[in-house]
Amino acid sequence: xxxxxxxxxxxxxxxxxxxxxxxxxxxxxxxxxxxxxxxxxxxxxxxxxxxxxxxxxxxxxxxxxxxxxxxxxxxxxxxxxxxxxxxxxxxxxxxxxxxxxxxxxxxxxxxxxxxxxxxxxxxxxxxxxxxxxxxxxxxxxxxxxxxxxxxxxxxxxxxxxxxxxxxxxxxxxxxxxxxxxxxxxxxxxxxxxxxxxxxxxxxxxxxxxxxxxxxxxxxxxxxxxxxxxxxxxxxxxxxxxxxxxxxxxxxxxxxxxxxxxxxxxxxxxxxxxxxxxxxxxxxxxxxxxxxxxxxxxxxxxxxxxxxxxxxxxxxxxxxxxxxxxxxxxxxxxxxxxxxxxxxxxxxxxxxxxxxxxxxxxxxxxxxxxxxxxxxxxx
Amino acid sequence: xxxxxxxxxxxxxxxxxxxxxxxxxxxxxxxxxxxxxxxxxxxxxxxxxxxxxxxxxxxxxxxxxxxxxxxxxxxxxxxxxxxxxxxxxxxxxxxxxxxxxxxxxxxxxxxxxxxxxxxxxxxxxxxxxxxxxxxxxxxxxxxxxxxxxxxxxxxxxxxxxxxxxxxxxxxxxxxxxxxxxxxxxxxxxxxxxxxxxxxxxxxxxxxxxxxxxxxxxxxxxxxxxxxxxxxxxxxxxxxxxxxxxxxxxxxxxxxxxxxxxxxxxxxxxxxxxxxxxxx
Numbered sequence: 001x002x003x004x005x006x007x008x009x010x011x012x013x014x015x016x017x018x019x020x021x022x023x024x025x026x027x028x029x030x031x032x033x034x035x036x037x038x039x040x041x042x043x044x045x046x047x048x049x050x051x052x053x054x055x056x057x058x059x060x061x062x063x064x065x066x067x068x069x070x071x072x073x074x075x076x077x078x079x080x081x082x083x084x085x086x087x088x089x090x091x092x093x094x095x096x097x098x099x100x101x102x103x104x105x106x107x108x109x110x111x112x113x114x115x116x117x118x119x120x121x122x123x124x125x126x127x128x129x130x131x132x133x134x135x136x137x138x139x140x141x142x143x144x145x146x147x148x149x150x151x152x153x154x155x156x157x158x159x160x161x162x163x164x165x166x167x168x169x170x171x172x173x174x175x176x177x178x179x180x181x182x183x184x185x186x187x188x189x190x191x192x193x194x195x196x197x198x199x200x201x202x203x204x205x206x207x208x209x210x211x212x213x214x215x216x217x218x219x220x221x222x223x224x225x226x227x228x229x230x231x232x233x234x235x236x237x238x239x240x241x242x243x244x245x246x247x248x249x250x251x252x253x254x255x256x257x258x259x260x261x262x263x264x265x266x267x268x269x270x271x272x273x274x275x276x277x278x279x280x281x282x283x284x285x286x287x288x289x290x291x292x293x294x295x296x297x298x299x300x301x302x303x304x305x306x307x308x309x310x311x312x313x314x315x316x317x318x319x320x321x322x323x324x325x326x327x328x329x330x331x332x333x334x335x336x337x338x339x340x341x342x343x344x345x346x347x348x349x350x351x352x353x354x355x356x357x358x359x360x361x362x363x364x365x366x367x368x369x370x371x372x373x374x375x376x377x378x
Numbered sequence: 379x380x381x382x383x384x385x386x387x388x389x390x391x392x393x394x395x396x397x398x399x400x401x402x403x404x405x406x407x408x409x410x411x412x413x414x415x416x417x418x419x420x421x422x423x424x425x426x427x428x429x430x431x432x433x434x435x436x437x438x439x440x441x442x443x444x445x446x447x448x449x450x451x452x453x454x455x456x457x458x459x460x461x462x463x464x465x466x467x468x469x470x471x472x473x474x475x476x477x478x479x480x481x482x483x484x485x486x487x488x489x490x491x492x493x494x495x496x497x498x499x500x501x502x503x504x505x506x507x508x509x510x511x512x513x514x515x516x517x518x519x520x521x522x523x524x525x526x527x528x529x530x531x532x533x534x535x536x537x538x539x540x541x542x543x544x545x546x547x548x549x550x551x552x553x554x555x556x557x558x559x560x561x562x563x564x565x566x567x568x569x570x571x572x573x574x575x576x577x578x579x580x581x582x583x584x585x586x587x588x589x590x591x592x593x594x595x596x597x598x599x600x601x602x603x604x605x606x607x608x609x610x611x612x613x614x615x616x617x618x619x620x621x622x623x624x625x626x627x628x629x630x631x632x633x634x635x636x637x638x639x640x641x642x643x644x645x646x647x648x649x650x651x652x653x654x655x656x657x
Binding site for chain 1 (some may be wrong): 385391420421422424425436437440441442443444445446447450452453454455456457458459460461462464465482483486639642644646647
């Protein structure tokens with residue numbers, strides 16, 4: 001019997017463990033608080049595994065390098081925080097448009113601008129959805145525990161590889177820096193998805209963007225004999241630019257449709273006492289930990305409170321939000337921002353149920369007592 | 379003697395977008411002749427570009443090709459090369475792409491000395507967006523954003539590359555295809571980061587705005603603005619004043635990034651194995 005691999009890790013460290021466990025072998029990054037520990041750990045760990053770490057000259061270069069590495073066949077990741085995440089936006093769009101699997105970690109700090117570099121925040125949530133220009137898909141995960149950082153990092157790579165897109169892992173600074181026990185699962189228990197390859201023999205014609213039944217074109221790597229073209233321009237199935245209106249329409253729609261088609265497998269969420277919840281709290285990341293405590297305390301006081309905790313923030317888990325709110329007379333969305341995810345929840349629930357924001361942008365985590373007051377108050 | 383260009387071209391992507399008189403096609407053919415001479419397997423060649431007229435080159439070439447975002451070709455290319463050092467990576471870029479929006483990546487790729495050849499199709503203007511001044515527009519020359527003549531100093535692409543640490547630096551004019559071949563071939567052979575300042579004439583925007591005439595007039599003018607670096611000793615300082623040397627300007631041997639990383643892997647990997655064995 002093997003000894004369990006027990007660690008006591010911070011979120012940023014657990015992210016590294018998850019990435020390495022799922023097969024990440026390329027990391028490019030640029031130092032920025034509060035994400036820097038991810039780059040630091042990667043620089044030490046990757047070469048020992050035969051992987052590559054490169055410190056780039058800025059965040060624009062970091063995201064460019066991971067896209068290039070992914071095209072050359074490596075599972076690739078970068079990590080950054082607010083200002084760096086803003087700088088990466090153009091090439092995040094490139095990865096989505098050119099359908100290149102990669103993972104971007106954004107350890108959220110206070111903004112806008114340089115903001116509050118070492119304080120916790122969830123103020124990039126809608127940027128993770130809409131940060132890059134143009135209509136585009138988004139797969140965004142936000143963990144609340146150290147074990148979940150490990151697991152969501154594994155999921156992020158699996159989703160990126162399977163869906164051929166850029167997946168964002170949005171970790172708030174509390175989760176990034178707090179420490180918890182983590183039992184790293186043995187390799188046999190970690191599910192690993194790799195990009196789906198076409199059956200290809202030398203001489204075959206390969207269409208890198210051919211519409212398949214699952215809307216995700218099989219992917220070859222550079223150097224494997226297919227000699228294909230990749231561009232951020234609108235392109236046809238061959239990968240070359242097109243201005244054909246029908247192809248523009250279908251190409252742009254497919255990028256979103258492929259995510260919609262797989263929404264069930266992309267959706268990760270937790271329901272805590274939502275079956276009969278009359279007051280529903282919707283919270284994610286470290287805020288959901290306070291919310292869970294507040295829900296327990298409200299239950300002790302006889303209020304039927306419940307917590308819906310999206311782990312997949314986007315694509316928006318609409319069905320699950322509707323189901324959790326089935327008996328709710330009130331919904332509270334506590335966030336370390338000024339009401340970003342609340343807009344999404346409101347959009348799902350309409351005006352039928354009042355949705356209240358509980359918002360703090362003071363660089364402090366939201367206390368359970370504040371959420372409890374919101375649950376109890378009418 | 380003669381090679382079959384169509385072996386390397388995506389015929390169905392022709393005609394290309396370049397204007398009559400543009401020198402970009404000439405430089406592209408020089409790159410193909412160099413690759414042919416080296417007998418590189420097409421499957422192992424990756425050509426990366428940014429945005430601009432020059433950056434449409436990869437689309438015409440039958441290699442692994444990557445048309446990235448404006449200014450970012452070098453970071454993408456760096457990712458490709460580091461991930462799979464067996465691939466031959468060439469970046470084609472313009473003077474705006476490489477020296478303005480991509481200037482930071484340019485100097486750091488030089489410093490890193492990663493085995494990539496950057497061919498700067500330098501026509502001293504932003505062609506694709508309609509003739510705006512670029513970082514290599516000559517002082518006094520006009521662009522649509524410099525209607526009274528540029529008041530800034532242009533970058534010396536080669537001087538900057540050498541200062542930043544590139545281990546091969548060369549310059550050639552499109553009118554001298556033999557010299558262009560020699561410089562590009564030497565750049566592809568260099569075990570490190572190479573920069574070729576490949577001069578091309580933009581007749582449509584630069585030539586017309588500056589009344590520099592047609593393609594042959596511009597070629598003659600560029601010839602007059604340059605001198606062969608091999609004749610440098612025979613020319614007086616006055617003769618060289620304000621002129622650009624052409625040819626292989628600088629070569630050095632310094633550690634190459636991917637090789638150094640492989641050594642690093644060798645160094646740290648056994649240590650971990652040893653440590654694990656001791657536990």
